[in-house]
Amino acid sequence: MANKIIPVIMSGGSGTRLWPLSIPTAPKQFHALATPNTMIQETALRLVGNDYLAPVAICGTGHCNLVNEQLAAINKTPRLVILEPFGRNTAAVAAMAALSGREIDPEALVLLVPADHVITKPDAFHAAVVTASETARTRIVTFGIKAAHPETGFGYIERGEPLSDGIFAIKKFWEKPNLETAQRYVQGGQHDWNAGIFLFSPQVMLEELSLYAPEVLAACKDAYDKAGRDGAIIHLDEEAFGQVPSISIDYAVMENTSRSAVVPCDIGWADVGGFAELWRLGEKDAHANHVTGEAILIDAENCLVHNSGPVVSIIGLSDIMVISTPSGILVAPIARAQDVKLAAEAAKQRKGR
């Protein structure tokens, strides 16, 4: 492809649904989940080829060292690391991606990708980026994941008119549906999962932000211009960044602009939102157990073990997960994965005592 691409890796979030693996000081993107490298490393490693420039990372101040260390360890030292003093949602992230992209190379495209997604078919992903790249000179292109099942935990993108081969205008963004609606989406074949991945020209994103989210853009520009610089590290100005409205890029721009497009694709995408997904995605042994780390399993079936501590032994239990890290040990049915946040909150309060 003729376009240079700057990968901008969004490494925000510090979810509680993967406690005690994901903890505020080291959320899930910094862990190896069912892969040899950590999620942020996998994210950087799948963007290979002459088209891709060195990545930009956007993360919380407290994760600066982790980002630098983990990316340097795989020879993907970031061109810039933009430190948010606190989270301000994805419109601010998209603005920072556009501002830093313009600084690095205003002619390049920005590929904005979350650090904590799984993509098992990187070649298909790369092909989708190629498909999107010409359109991305004039539109903000999203990637629509072929809905494998009627998932109610994701937003959906409804395709509009075809723009060119494999790329469509967007008819509408849909919020997380109920099951009945999700089933209709899957049957209809016009709705794809919204993966939150974007390809755009910095100039187009800045124009659309100025039209639909001018307060976000103004405050982000201010925080970026006043930022402290330390080599590749950009410390966004805290006071200015505090003025940024907290709003998602979907809600602020994508649902309003007509300069959008979607590339439907099948890239083996997954959002490891909880341990149920981790078990579902992971390789299994003959008894459908997915094990990372040292484990002794006796009469155990359909279990998930993620262990970075002393050997874990499960005897005579099915459908449970045992997560052992230096931060804690979680034991629960996989079916209760959505309640892990309760334990995470209790652990946080306990620590604060």
Next chain:
Amino acid sequence: MANKIIPVIMSGGSGTRLWPLSIPTAPKQFHALATPNTMIQETALRLVGNDYLAPVAICGTGHCNLVNEQLAAINKTPRLVILEPFGRNTAAVAAMAALSGREIDPEALVLLVPADHVITKPDAFHAAVVTASETARTRIVTFGIKAAHPETGFGYIERGEPLSDGIFAIKKFWEKPNLETAQRYVQGGQHDWNAGIFLFSPQVMLEELSLYAPEVLAACKDAYDKAGRDGAIIHLDEEAFGQVPSISIDYAVMENTSRSAVVPCDIGWADVGGFAELWRLGEKDAHANHVTGEAILIDAENCLVHNSGPVVSIIGLSDIMVISTPSGILVAPIARAQDVKLAAEAAKQRKGR
């Protein structure tokens, strides 16, 4: 009472039924199980009063430091520590108890007690010792625990003729019975659990050993006489000790001698043979969970947590145990407690790889 008593604490055994709490380098007697102190400390601490001299400990060579440290920590520094280079069953232990007792004070009585038993009514135990002490000048006295239920895991002692108030000759020792027989024992009221606790004069024990187990006594004397001495520490001679037949004191002497007696007593005795007993004995919260160490329990009932590591969280599970130590993490239904040895063996093999 008029008799001086030398407590001799048997600290052998390295059971696998409490893995990963009990491990070969630190078996259960060196852990605090449902008590503030370790089991060997509790054992020493319950023998208080002017009648009791400083204890003797008999243990494996590898446990010498643990024994010394744990007893010194509670101001019960042992008078002697007899180190067995390997286990040779309880007849050898009784012989060593008699030999060391004779060395310390031939007029004193020896109270031979396992280091890993629970006795929740120490006053009742002390009263039973007082009851036994005069008879113990001429007979080997055992303590018969009132059978609280038809336990099939213990041996039983059948009472014979009364010798004096609260003390009986022994009609017969019975091996571990089947359930039907155990039920008959409990109903009959003449059979008590054999707790493996003995009070005797060194001279009487040596005489009975010479009559019924002369090979044991001869080899033990040889190993004791040739032992290396280092202050209070007695390193039994390995070659001589290797000649000791491995036989229990019950089988070698008690089932044969007529110079025996039993004091039936109700002393809150328990042998923490596995995690099921630990859960049964432990204090429970409102949901019948017994917890040692840091834990977050959400929708958890009838669970056992023994945790010396990072906080353990259980969500939505009942009747399970989670044991977390630096040696391993065990997760299993309490009802599978008897299978813990399988995990212990697997862990041992894994370590040996």
